[in-house]
Amino acid sequence: xxxxxxxxxxxxxxxxxxxxxxxxxxxxxxxxxxxxxxxxxxxxxxxxxxxxxxxxxxxxxxxxxxxxxxxxxxxxxxxxxxxxxxxxxxxxxxx
Amino acid sequence: xxxxxxxxxxxxxxxxxxxxxxxxxxxxxxxxxxxxxxxxxxxxxxxxxxxxxxxxxxxxxxxxxxxxxxxxxxxxxxxxxxxxxxxxxxxxxxxxxxxxxxxxxxxxxxxxxxxxxxxxxxxxxxxxxxxxxxxxxxxxxxxxxxxxxxxxxxxxxxxxxxxxxxxxxxxxxxxxxxxxxxxxxxxxxxxxxxxxxxxxxxxxxxxxxxxxxxxxxxxxxxxxxxxxxxxxxxxxxxxxxxxxxxxxxxxxxxxxxxxxxxxxxx
Numbered sequence: 058x059x060x061x062x063x064x065x066x067x068x069x070x071x072x073x074x075x076x077x078x079x080x081x082x083x084x085x086x087x088x089x090x091x092x093x094x095x096x097x098x099x100x101x102x103x104x105x106x107x108x109x110x111x112x113x114x115x116x117x118x119x120x121x122x123x124x125x126x127x128x129x130x131x132x133x134x135x136x137x138x139x140x141x142x143x144x145x146x147x148x149x150x151x152x
Numbered sequence: 153x154x155x156x157x158x159x160x161x162x163x164x165x166x167x168x169x170x171x172x173x174x175x176x177x178x179x180x181x182x183x184x185x186x187x188x189x190x191x192x193x194x195x196x197x198x199x200x201x202x203x204x205x206x207x208x209x210x211x212x213x214x215x216x217x218x219x220x221x222x223x224x225x226x227x228x229x230x231x232x233x234x235x236x237x238x239x240x241x242x243x244x245x246x247x248x249x250x251x252x253x254x255x256x257x258x259x260x261x262x263x264x265x266x267x268x269x270x271x272x273x274x275x276x277x278x279x280x281x282x283x284x285x286x287x288x289x290x291x292x293x294x295x296x297x298x299x300x301x302x303x304x305x306x307x308x309x310x311x312x313x314x315x316x317x318x319x320x321x322x323x324x325x326x327x328x329x330x331x332x333x334x335x336x337x338x339x340x341x342x343x344x345x346x347x348x349x350x351x352x353x354x355x356x357x358x359x360x361x362x363x364x365x366x367x368x369x370x371x372x373x374x375x376x377x378x379x380x381x382x383x384x385x386x387x388x389x390x391x392x393x394x395x396x397x398x399x400x401x402x403x404x405x406x407x408x409x410x411x412x413x414x415x416x417x418x
Contacts, residue, residue, distance in 0.1 A: 059392050119297070119326035123296065126298070129269070130266065133268075136263065138263075139293065139294065
C-alpha cells in the first residue's frame, strides 16, 4: 500500500485540478443570469462534508445527494435522474 | 494481463471497440439486456434485440477471439409499464436455452416504483424457476440508495434464493456495505462522470476486500469507456497492488461468479 507521500505524488495534481474546476463552476453559476435550482443548493450543502475529519467523506457526500424518502410511488412520471434529490418533486403515489 | 469484461453493452459499440478490447487482453464479454436509449414500441422489438444478443453479437465478438455471453430481461426503465413488461417477459423463456445465455439481468429498479418492483420480483422468480444467476442494476444518482434498499428488502423475501448467485451492480461508497453485508456479490462500474472512478473503485477494494467484488465498464451508447477495466488495472499497479491482486479482481472473480452458469467457458 502506498504511503501518504506516494499518494500525494501520484494524485495531488489531479485533485488540485478537480478542486479548482469546482471552484470555477461555483463562480460561473454565480456570474451568470437567472436563478439556480435545488441541484446547486445540494452541491453547496455537501461542500462542508469535505472539511470534516470523518473517514467516509465520499459516502457522506453521496448520501447527501440521495433521496431519503420512504414512500413508494406506483409509477414514475419520468425516467431520468438529476443527481440530487428534490423533496418537492413527489412522484405519483397510488398504492 | 487477460481480463473478463462482465458488463458491457456491445450492441451500442463499434467493431473497432472489439479490436481495442482484444488488444487489451479481454477474453470474454458479458452483455446484460438493457435500455436502448428510447422505449421500444412493441414486445417484438425485444424479440429482435434478444436475437441480436444471442445470435449476432457472439459472432461479431468471435471475429476478435472474444467470447460473448448475455443476460436477458426487460430493463427497469421499461418495466414501469407492467402490462408491456409482462409481454416481454413471456418471450424470454424461449431464449433461455441458447448456449450463451448466462442468466436473468440486468433487472432492478430505475425510479423505485411499485410497478418496477413487481416486474423485478417476477424476474427473480423466473431465475429461480430456471435455476439461473441474477444480475441486478441499481438506480442512478439520487435514486441509488433508496433503490438498493428496496432491492435488498425484496430479495430477502425469496427464501430459496442463493445469494452467492446474485450480483448487485453499480455499487458506490454509500451502497456497497449494504450489498456485501447481505451476502451478495457487488459490481463496481467505472464511468467517466457517474458511478465510480478508478480511484474510488480501488479505494473500495482496499476498504472492503476483494472476496465478492468485480469491476466493469458497462460501456454503452452513453459517456463510457470500454477500456476502463485495463485502465483501472494500471491504476492498481501504480498504487502497488500486486499482480495477483489485480488478476483476482479483473479475471478470477468474474470467472468464479460467472462459472456458476455451466455455459460460461471462460
